[in-house]
Amino acid sequence: MKKHIPQNWLYLPIIILLIYFIIRLIDQSKLIFLFPLDFTNDYSSYMAQLFFLKECGFHAACHYWYNGITTFLLYPPGWMFFTYPIYILTNNVQISTFISLILMFIISFVFIWIIGRNESFTKIERLAFFLFYFANAINIGNFIRLGRVTEMFAWMLFIAFAGFILWYKNHKIDKKFIFVSLIFGLITISHQTTTLISSILFLSLFLVKKSEEKIVIFGSFLISLLISSFWWIPYIKSVGESSMLDYTFTKWLLDFSGDKALLNNLATILLSIILLTTFYFSWKSFNKSKRELIFFSPILLMNLIFVSRIVIFIPVLRNVAPDSFMMLFMFFSLYFFFKTDFDVYSKQLKKVILLGLVVFAIGNVFISLLFTPFFIGYTDYDYETLELVSDVEGRLAILNHPTSYIKAYYSLIPIKYNLPVVGGWSDATVSREYNLKWKSLEETLKSGRCDILEKDLEELNVTYIISYDYSCENLNICNFKQLKTAGNGCLVGIN
Numbered sequence: 001m002k003k004h005i006p007q008n009w010l011y012l013p014i015i016i017l018l019i020y021f022i023i024r025l026i027d028q029s030k031l032i033f034l035f036p037l038d039f040t041n042d043y044s045s046y047m048a049q050l051f052f053l054k055e056c057g058f059h060a061a062c063h064y065w066y067n068g069i070t071t072f073l074l075y076p077p078g079w080m081f082f083t084y085p086i087y088i089l090t091n092n093v094q095i096s097t098f099i100s101l102i103l104m105f106i107i108s109f110v111f112i113w114i115i116g117r118n119e120s121f122t123k124i125e126r127l128a129f130f131l132f133y134f135a136n137a138i139n140i141g142n143f144i145r146l147g148r149v150t151e152m153f154a155w156m157l158f159i160a161f162a163g164f165i166l167w168y169k170n171h172k173i174d175k176k177f178i179f180v181s182l183i184f185g186l187i188t189i190s191h192q193t194t195t196l197i198s199s200i201l202f203l204s205l206f207l208v209k210k211s212e213e214k215i216v217i218f219g220s221f222l223i224s225l226l227i228s229s230f231w232w233i234p235y236i237k238s239v240g241e242s243s244m245l246d247y248t249f250t251k252w253l254l255d256f257s258g259d260k261a262l263l264n265n266l267a268t269i270l271l272s273i274i275l276l277t278t279f280y281f282s283w284k285s286f287n288k289s290k291r292e293l294i295f296f297s298p299i300l301l302m303n304l305i306f307v308s309r310i311v312i313f314i315p316v317l318r319n320v321a322p323d324s325f326m327m328l329f330m331f332f333s334l335y336f337f338f339k340t341d342f343d344v345y346s347k348q349l350k351k352v353i354l355l356g357l358v359v360f361a362i363g364n365v366f367i368s369l370l371f372t373p374f375f376i377g378y379t380d381y382d383y384e385t386l387e388l389v390s391d392v393e394g395r396l397a398i399l400n401h402p403t404s405y406i407k408a409y410y411s412l413i414p415i416k417y418n419l420p421v422v423g424g425w426s427d428a429t430v431s432r433e434y435n436l437k438w439k440s441l442e443e444t445l446k447s448g449r450c451d452i453l454e455k456d457l458e459e460l461n462v463t464y465i466i467s468y469d470y471s472c473e474n475l476n477i478c479n480f481k482q483l484k485t486a487g488n489g490c491l492v493g494i495n
Contacts, residue, residue, distance in 0.1 A: 002120070002285065003342040009354050010128045013361035020365045021135035024144045025102070030375040032098050035412045036147070037404040038376040043147030045425040046079065047093040048411035053080045054087060059234065064414035065424030066434060067461055073238050074429050076231060078190025079153040093415055101149060104156045105134065111159040116338075118167055125338045132334055132360070137368040138267070142323060145372050154191035155327055157183055158198050162331065165201045169295055173213045181223040188228035192235075193324040196316065200298045200328075208295045238429075253309050253322055263367070268322060272307035275329045276300070278336035285341040299332055379403040384487040385466055389417055391484050391491055394463030397422040399442045400471040422462050434460070445471055450478035457494050465492045 036043050048064075052071050056062035062071050072080075079100070086103075087096040109130050116126035133139070143152045161183045168177065184202075188195045199221075206217050225232070253265060279296060286292045305311050306325045312318050345353065381403045389396070396419055398409050410421040422438050437456050444453045445467065457465075464483075467475060472490035476482060480492040 004122055004125065005338075005342050005353070007122060007124045009357055010124050013357045014124070014128055014131055016361040016365060017131040017135040020368070021131065021140070024140050024368075024374075027374045028101075028144050029098060030377075031147075032094050034375075034377060035094060035408075035416070036375070037378065037382055037408045037412065038373075039405045040146055040373055040376070041405055041408050043097060043149070044405075044408040044411035046147065046149050047097050048415060048425065049075065049077075050080050050083055050087055050093050050096065051415045053077070053084060064420050065410065065426060066422070066430045066438070069424070069426055069429050072231070073234060075426065076150065076189050076191055076235075078157075078186060079150040081189075082153055083149075097147075097149065101144070101147075101152075104149070104152055108134065108156045108159055111156070111163060115159070115163040115166065115335075118163070119335075119339060121338050129334050129338060133330060135364070136330075136360075137364040137372065138323065138326065138330075140364075140368050141372040145375075151191045151194060151324075154187050154194035154198075157187045157190060158194060158327075159331070161187060161198055162201060165205050166335075168205060169208065173209070173216050177216060177220060178223075181220040181227070184221070184224040185227040188224060189231045193320040194327075196320060197324050197328050200302060203298045204295050207297070208291055253312060263371075264322075268326060269307060271326055271329050271333065272303050275303050275333045275336070278333050278340065281344050282336035282340045284344045285339065296332070299328065303329055380487060381468065381489065384468075384489040385409065387486040388466050388484055388489050388491040389413060389419075392417065392419055392464045392466075395420045395422060395461050396464045396466065397438070397441060397457070397460070397462045399445050399465060399467045400469075402468055422460050445474050448474055448477060453478060454494075463494050465494065466490070467492075 031043060035047075049071070052062050052064065056064075056071050058072055058077060060071050062069050083096050083100040086099050087093060090096050090099070112130045112133070113126050115121075116123075116129060121129065134143070142148045161180065164177070164180045164183065168180075184195075184198065187198055202217060202221050206214055209217060253268065279300060283289065283292055283296075302325070305314070305317070306322075306329075311320075311325075342350075381401060385398065385401065385404075392413075396413060398406055398421075401409070407423065407425055410423045411425065413419050413421050422441070427435050438460055441453070441456060441460075444456060465475065465480065466489060468489050472482075472485075472492075475490065475492050480494060482490055482492050484491040
């Protein structure tokens with residue numbers, strides 16, 4: 001019988017992480033009452049797209065952003081579909097988003113609990129698995145504070161997907177394997193990079209199965225693609241014409257300048273080492289089984305490609321954000337750790353593990369407090385802006401806002417005021433020329449080039465501008481009609 005890690009070793013880390021996890025959830029619940037406008041903010045993008053799903057439809061023309069977009073052409077709709085019924089019931093995107101966030105944590109916990117039961121983890125180990133995975137500094141920052149809910153939805157599904165794959169690793173494939181196709185199909189319409197990272201588990205299972213089962217696995221993969229093709233076929237057709245593939249997200253793996261960049265890179269290296277170490281001891285618990293090594297070899301190979309930074313030079317993989325790799329490695333590091341027979345560790349290593357568990361919990365809370373701000377309320381400029389927006393009746397541009405995130409406003413204004421705006425969060429869906437024009441408006445206004453500003457505003461169909469301080473003076477110089485002022489802000493109409 002496998003000997004479990006002493007359960008009392010997990011009590012203190014669980015208590016620390018659980019308390020901090022609850023504190024962050026309570027703090028983030030403020031978004032129910034206050035639409036987030038600060039810079040640490042992806043929530044506003046997804047809330048706007050949830051609103052567009054209701055008001056415009058799926059793959060439909062939508063006039064709220066830019067000069068119009070086609071909804072979900074380049075962004076996956078999975079989380080929006082999941083949250084849409086809640087939105088219909090509440091008719092409030094902020095409440096719906098927070099309820100959705102809580103539901104995803106609950107469902108993820110259930111999936112981890114089921115995996116833990118199948119893998120003979122104790123109840124304490126299952127709770128620890130959940131908290132180590134979701135209550136660490138990275139995921140509190142990404143999922144609770146930043147609000148990357150679409151990616152979180154995909155990783156929630158990944159847990160279920162991984163649970164099935166791990167089960168069928170040691171069991172004959174049967175008719176229930178159809179759930180693997182359905183879950184992976186849902187991942188495919190939920191987040192592109194999570195789909196790419198998750199697909200490696202099909203290969204893992206394929207490598208250890210017999211010929212007839214290999215056919216079923218390959219067939220299941222094709223079924224997943226078929227049921228999700230309503231989204232990914234239009235996506236593939238459109239992505240080449242967009243700027244989405246211009247970004248090499250892995251390039252920051254070579255950036256060690258600044259405290260945050262250094263910390264991020266050290267975290268990637270440390271996690272890669274932990275994955276290899278935990279796998280070795282887990283493998284040792286299985287008497288260095290060749291089958292276990294073959295099954296997990298694709299994950300280990302991906303880890304080596306990642307930690308060596310070779311990933312930066314590999315097409316497609318270089319477009320995957322490092323956080324996605326880290327989510328995969330984090331999951332399997334925890335899986336290997338709790339699968340290991342505790343007796344394979346030496347006495348010295350057992351002491352390191354005990355200390356490491358406590359340091360992990362305290363360190364993550366400290367790092368989170370240091371780098372992840374709590375919910376930020378409105379500034380005076382924000383209240384002034386909202387007062388001015390109430391008088392707008394056409395397409396709006398907000399220029400030179402000194403304290404908050406303009407893109408967040410470009411989500412709030414369609415939702416709360418039913419008004420179109422000059423920008424948005426889907427830059428890749430519009431032409432490069434349009435992007436250059438709307439993003440250069442602020443500099444054009446600062447420089448006082450009235451003729452160019454007027455021409456660009458006309459081409460962008462802007463009929464109202466809100467701006468602040470010296471920019472209001474520049475707008476007066478350009479002879480735009482001032483309609484209203486509020487504190488340091490002003491509203492002007494474009495003839």
